[in-house]
Amino acid sequence: MTATEIRASSETLLAVQAPRKAANLAQFFRWLILFLGGILMIMPIVYMLSTSLKWPHEVYNVNLWPDEPTIENYAYVLEDGRFYGWMINSTIIALITTASALLFDSLVGYTLCKFRFPGRYIVFIAILSTLMIPTEMLVIPWYLMSQQFGWLDTYWGIMFPGLMTAFGTFLMKQFFETVPDDFIEAARIDGLNELQIWWTVAMPLVRPALAALAIFVFLGNWTAFIWPLIVTNSVEMYTLPVGLASFGDEADVAWELIMTGAAISTIPTLVFFLIFQRFIIRGVVMAGLKG
Amino acid sequence: MANVTLRSLGKSFGKTEVLKDIDLQIEDGEFVVLVGPSGCGKSTTLRIIAGLEEASTGTVEIAGRVVNNLEPKDRDIAMVFQNYAIYPHMTVRKNIGFGLRTAKKTRAEKTERIEEVARILDMTDLLARKPSQLSGGQRQRVAIGRAMVRDPAVFLFDEPLSNLDAQLRTQMRLEIKKLHQRVESTIIFVTHDQVEAMTMADRIVIMKDGVIQQVGTPSEVYHKPANTFVARFIGAPSMNMLPGTGTDAGIHLKTGLNFTGGPAVASRREVLLGVRPEDLVPDGAAAFVEGKVTVQEPLGHETLIYVDTGAGEVIAKADGRRPPEVGSQVRLSALPENVHVFDAVTGQALT
Ligand SMILES: Nc1ncnc2c1ncn2[C@@H]1O[C@H](COP(=O)(O)OP(=O)(O)O)[C@@H](O)[C@H]1O
Ligand SMILES: [Mg+2]
Numbered sequence: 001m002t003a004t005e006i007r008a009s010s011e012t013l014l015a016v017q018a019p020r021k022a023a024n025l026a027q028f029f030r031w032l033i034l035f036l037g038g039i040l041m042i043m044p045i046v047y048m049l050s051t052s053l054k055w056p057h058e059v060y061n062v063n064l065w066p067d068e069p070t071i072e073n074y075a076y077v078l079e080d081g082r083f084y085g086w087m088i089n090s091t092i093i094a095l096i097t098t099a100s101a102l103l104f105d106s107l108v109g110y111t112l113c114k115f116r117f118p119g120r121y122i123v124f125i126a127i128l129s130t131l132m133i134p135t136e137m138l139v140i141p142w143y144l145m146s147q148q149f150g151w152l153d154t155y156w157g158i159m160f161p162g163l164m165t166a167f168g169t170f171l172m173k174q175f176f177e178t179v180p181d182d183f184i185e186a187a188r189i190d191g192l193n194e195l196q197i198w199w200t201v202a203m204p205l206v207r208p209a210l211a212a213l214a215i216f217v218f219l220g221n222w223t224a225f226i227w228p229l230i231v232t233n234s235v236e237m238y239t240l241p242v243g244l245a246s247f248g249d250e251a252d253v254a255w256e257l258i259m260t261g262a263a264i265s266t267i268p269t270l271v272f273f274l275i276f277q278r279f280i281i282r283g284v285v286m287a288g289l290k291g
Numbered sequence: 292m293a294n295v296t297l298r299s300l301g302k303s304f305g306k307t308e309v310l311k312d313i314d315l316q317i318e319d320g321e322f323v324v325l326v327g328p329s330g331c332g333k334s335t336t337l338r339i340i341a342g343l344e345e346a347s348t349g350t351v352e353i354a355g356r357v358v359n360n361l362e363p364k365d366r367d368i369a370m371v372f373q374n375y376a377i378y379p380h381m382t383v384r385k386n387i388g389f390g391l392r393t394a395k396k397t398r399a400e401k402t403e404r405i406e407e408v409a410r411i412l413d414m415t416d417l418l419a420r421k422p423s424q425l426s427g428g429q430r431q432r433v434a435i436g437r438a439m440v441r442d443p444a445v446f447l448f449d450e451p452l453s454n455l456d457a458q459l460r461t462q463m464r465l466e467i468k469k470l471h472q473r474v475e476s477t478i479i480f481v482t483h484d485q486v487e488a489m490t491m492a493d494r495i496v497i498m499k500d501g502v503i504q505q506v507g508t509p510s511e512v513y514h515k516p517a518n519t520f521v522a523r524f525i526g527a528p529s530m531n532m533l534p535g536t537g538t539d540a541g542i543h544l545k546t547g548l549n550f551t552g553g554p555a556v557a558s559r560r561e562v563l564l565g566v567r568p569e570d571l572v573p574d575g576a577a578a579f580v581e582g583k584v585t586v587q588e589p590l591g592h593e594t595l596i597y598v599d600t601g602a603g604e605v606i607a608k609a610d611g612r613r614p615p616e617v618g619s620q621v622r623l624s625a626l627p628e629n630v631h632v633f634d635a636v637t638g639q640a641l642t
Contacts, residue, residue: 182374182376183378185370185372186370186376187389189341189342189343189363189364189368189370190389190393191393201378204378204380205379
């Protein structure tokens, strides 16, 4: 290498360094913002765990680490027989609603996406528009309906509003758009009926969306509070959030017990999330394949 | 084994008519290529034959029976799509076997058939792979295998090679042709590429705006184009079109020269004289093209020369070793049988 060449390359190096410094600074601020956001997100969880380790008298103290940490609360909650019943109720309800919502949302989403029929657009808009109605407004009609049908204080009564979701239908419809029509027509030529095509061709290709929807729906039902509170009467029918809120008495809310129950009840959601998250990641990799 | 007959087939999407009165008779075992510019209705025709689209008017017959009301799976056809339509979540084996899902065969018979097809397509060692681990050409082969496995009477191909690079396309062209000789099924192949059409077809169907322009063997459509559209579409570079007028002594061209020896043309009739670049040869006496060479395009074994005639540009092929210099004056003519005369208004051939 000649001298001039060396000079030339070191000059380009210098020229590159200035913008890189600016990029580093931008990168630093990006990380800072993410870090602060992360702290903000994790604080409630930290406080949940910290409160669950406190004695009742220390609950309203904001210290992060309890003066006298105790696992007494865990012993109390786990020994209280009601807790297991609520856990089972919540598990059954969340699993059934998740399975049902996945099935119906993807069926309807697929139909709205891949079939041309009169009124298709109107149906789609009608489903979407229900997204604008808040749960609080629906609770009264649901209640009246449940009363008429004798669904009060039953699993069915707790579950029925969530068996199909407008959001999930919309999500699935959008994701089915990514499945090429050729795939469907090729299967049609090969003699599959429409239900088989949906199941063997379309569904495996939208697995990431199904996993995401499963997580949304499961968490939504696991943490649902207002409707289960209203529709249930007997303590045995309570779901976890409703049951936990019933800890304590009229005058005093037992926060340390509620937080303990909440901490325990995050474990199933964590497990559920970890299982389905794998599908999301694997699905994204698969979607990279082009024709 | 089956012939395919389209009778006054028409198709409209809403108010737009995309196919008009398509009549076509395809013999058993024939390799027919539908060719035409993008949007001319080739895919729609193919999809109607497959049963993926309904005909607005007319009938489709396969092996002598009208299939308009049959489901695609009952028509004894298989289709290969432009984007292959092989499933990314299934192995090659599953993809090829997909066409057998509804077949009444035992598992062992199906396995045997899949492996036979894989052998024919030379991809036995790829059976366990997923499509993401295959090259474009291999994916295309899987798609063909999937169509072959059911041993259909008619294969439908919709631009199956257009996603491949030029070299692979040439190779696959040959493979599909060999495959046809082997399976002896009827093949209807759609492409917008006239070279593909010329090289593969027993017969070519040239379409434009939903209307068949000409049906014929590659040699027929090349040597006897029915109109100016076909004349320009087939062959590269395109046929030269020289405007002129009929006279008693032949055709008087806008370039000022006369062409004699062609068909008799009524006096004063406006015509287009079509002549392919490769048919133009230097000739001092009977020349009907004269002008200055403006550009040379060497292609190796030959050189294209662009000649400015004063009334439009003419492309001619010249010897690759000693082409006329740029700026030099050339006089060109062609044998009368290589000159095509078209009506200037309708574009129809006058022979
Ligand atoms: N489903 C459809 N709805 C409306 N127009 C369509 C539809 N499919 C095709 N067309 C129109 O029909 C014409 C022919 O299309 P196509 O058969 O795909 O052409 P090609 O395959 O020759 O490129 C095009 O103008 C296209 O826009
Ligand atoms: Mg097409």
